[in-house]
Amino acid sequence: QKEVEQDPGPLSVPEGAIVSLNCTYSNSAFQYFMWYRQYSRKGPELLMYTYSSGNKEDGRFTAQVDKSSKYISLFIRDSQPSDSATYLCAGGYGQNFVFGPGTRLSVLP
Amino acid sequence: DAMVIQNPRYQVTQFGKPVTLSCSQTLNHNVMYWYQQKSSQAPKLLFHYYDKDFNNEADTPDNFQSRRPNTSFCFLDIRSPGLGDAAMYLCATSRADLTQAFFGQGTRLTVV
Numbered sequence: 231q232k233e234v235e236q237d238p239g240p241l242s243v244p245e246g247a248i249v250s251l252n253c254t255y256s257n258s259a260f261q262y263f264m265w266y267r268q269y270s271r272k273g274p275e276l277l278m279y280t281y282s283s284g285n286k287e288d289g290r291f292t293a294q295v296d297k298s299s300k301y302i303s304l305f306i307r308d309s310q311p312s313d314s315a316t317y318l319c320a321g322g323y324g325q326n327f328v329f330g331p332g333t334r335l336s337v338l339p
Numbered sequence: 340d341a342m343v344i345q346n347p348r349y350q351v352t353q354f355g356k357p358v359t360l361s362c363s364q365t366l367n368h369n370v371m372y373w374y375q376q377k378s379s380q381a382p383k384l385l386f387h388y389y390d391k392d393f394n395n396e397a398d399t400p401d402n403f404q405s406r407r408p409n410t411s412f413c414f415l416d417i418r419s420p421g422l423g424d425a426a427m428y429l430c431a432t433s434r435a436d437l438t439q440a441f442f443g444q445g446t447r448l449t450v451v
Contacts, residue, residue: 238379262438264439271427272445273429273445275442276441317379318382325387325438
């Protein structure tokens, strides 16, 4: 079993839709979680960092962590074509963090 | 302004010919990481430095080495590149007390 699992997609949504991206993890030692956005042939860009269960909001993005079920989510409101990218979740402790394989998202105009 | 800079963006090397990829950072972060990412896969950690302390992942091949001469710079050396080493190589940095990792734009390595 991989430590962090994600549905690879692709996920296609119309512009303006609410997008829900999800990950599950197996390592109970994970203390923090991150979401990255990666455009084709570019490095990952940090979107959200959360340290505890609950919700964290930043603009159109909301990250949600449920440590009891080992489930993390990223919601994107009012999705735009520029949101089309691969979204990677990661969980970690100390300097060790593990990525999921990423979900490829396409937002269609 | 770019905070984690990788050079070159694209590198073509011959099978078996040593190659070095470089990474520099302006963030003064303690920790620097090297990842390998193949198409449609998660980035895979090769090793990381905590200051000068080198931490190698157990499954990183011996063909991959790294140097960190100072806080700002880190190098990835591939001693004898094989066709299977063609990938995107990503450098990242983080603070020791707050592990939010910031990535460079990557170097795409092609082995011919």
